Amino acid sequence: MNFVIETSSGVRSIAISNPAKRNSLSLEMLDDLAQALKDADGDPTVRVILLQGLPGLFSAGTDYEALDGASDYYEREERLLDAIDGLNKPLLAAVSGPAVGMAVIILLACDMVFCGEHALFSLPFSAMGLVPPHGVAERLAACCGQRFAAEKLLLSEPISAEEALRLRLVNAVFPDEAVVRETAARALRLCRLPPHAVRAAKALVCSACRSDLSQARRNALEAHRVQCRTDEASLARAAFLEGRKPDFSIEGQGS
Template sequence: MASLALRCSASWRLVTSRLLRVSSVPSGKLHTSAMKGATVQQFETAKNKLSTLQNDPGNRVKLQIYALFKQATQGPCTTSSPGMLDFVNRAKWDAWKALGSISQEEARQQYCDLIGSLVGAEPPSTDAVAAQPAGSTTMYKTLLVTTEDNITTIKMNRPAKKNAITTEMYNEIIAALEQAATDDSVLTVFTGAGDFYCSGNDLNNFVLGDGGVEEKARQGAELLRKYVRAYIGFPKPLVAVVNGPAVGISVTLLGLFDLVYASERATFHTPFSQLGQSPEGCSSYTFPSLMGPAKASEMLLFNKKVTAAQACELRLVTEVFPESSFQTEVWTRLKAYAKLPPNSLALSRQLIRSVEKQRLYDVNDLEVECLRGRWVSDECAAAIMSFFQAKAKL
């Protein structure tokens, strides 16, 4: 994990708001006009239309929009290349530089054509407002938190982004766990909205802002430390309902849960070395304890992705259910568990975990410090840049 905040430029709103989110390019084609170039007024109109987009157009398209905007307003790129660690500005600079010497008039026209294509592909807007979930006492931006049938459910709610965890979501999950620890529920359940359980860190978390690499690494390390500690010290039974693919920290934390129920279509992937990083979520301790050192190394060192059935064999998952009956079977079982005496469950859980609680805190500290060093390393920077470039070619 790297909880490094993205500082966006207000001048182009949506474009920079998620510049490094990895997504596909829209299927609609960009039609170039026979006109010599769009007028300044048409260009201004296109800029205003950009802010009305409801859907994220994807990494490559946003870079293209940015580059055309810069070319239209300033001409060809003549600035020096940003450093490798400045991921966002380097990607933006590369896109602008690639436009070469096309004129400002032509860039304005291409910008207008592209924005028009994106706006035309948008579905009709609706005025419907999502209702507050039944039983919820606090509204969150990235989560749906409900309490019903003695169960507090924390649902990661960024389905369009495969529930990738942003810095905001980290803080909201910590707050939701604090809330669940003191409410009247018996069990606390984690799950994901949509087809994914969680795709791990939103890679915007790696983007530099003000303060430099060292300061962002320090901030990220402290947030990660606090986040994992919230799970280690949680007083009630924790259950993961893994409804789809799980990646990164959403997988490594599973060793801190009491039950992990998975759909048969779920997969589990911890690609740390691929990104020049190291294990987190106490997985450097829990994974070898659960599955043995060799199998843990396959996942944590060599990026092996495992199926739900394989994860169950490795003891990372408690039980696997058919996709067709997954939700019905799991929630029927959880509702029955939630009728058990709450104090007995909580105290028993705390006894089971008490033997290793301090060790988990210590492991968390070691992992965080290791990651902090990784985030400021040239190796990590190169690995992440390589990942972005590979995704941009898809």
């Protein structure tokens, strides 16, 4: 398992640890993370869950090299998001370094997110010839509004820590070396509060924010599937795996 899991004083820490692939998420890792979250939620000794990445980065997102034509990858991503959305206990995230694609979608589903000053968030779906899946457009628009969501999704521009705070994607920014410590301190604070009241408040917030998200996720997944079958998606993926930039300009397309 590419995770380091520890429990201390009521906090279950789940750390992504796949440094050889920059913590990118394989099929097995999606399933393992979903199960780890469910286990934490069902453990009476756990009150708060803390998600982080080791060492010094959160996650490069989808491990495209490990897909091998798997047809159920997006369904397994959906199951992971279902596990997150179904949590009764608060889920906090500490982000160091880059978070890309699916990793950002996971963060958007967390209750609180704290990041280091050199964290970087990226949603490069358009640049890769893909449609943003799993309701990320709705989640992003709910955080920062339609125009900023459009800017970041359509232009596929990375988001700095400072900008993430301004766009309300994160709760606070700390020095890189302090982000895990500061996030853990807030997790411990939650552990000392009345647990049923905390969970009830979380449920109310989630209900207010996710009332239409289920249908949005289904719509996004269908649009994502359709786009994945296009020539431009194939060209973009091939360029990504070969470490080069695809050319979708009018000149580059020969039009």
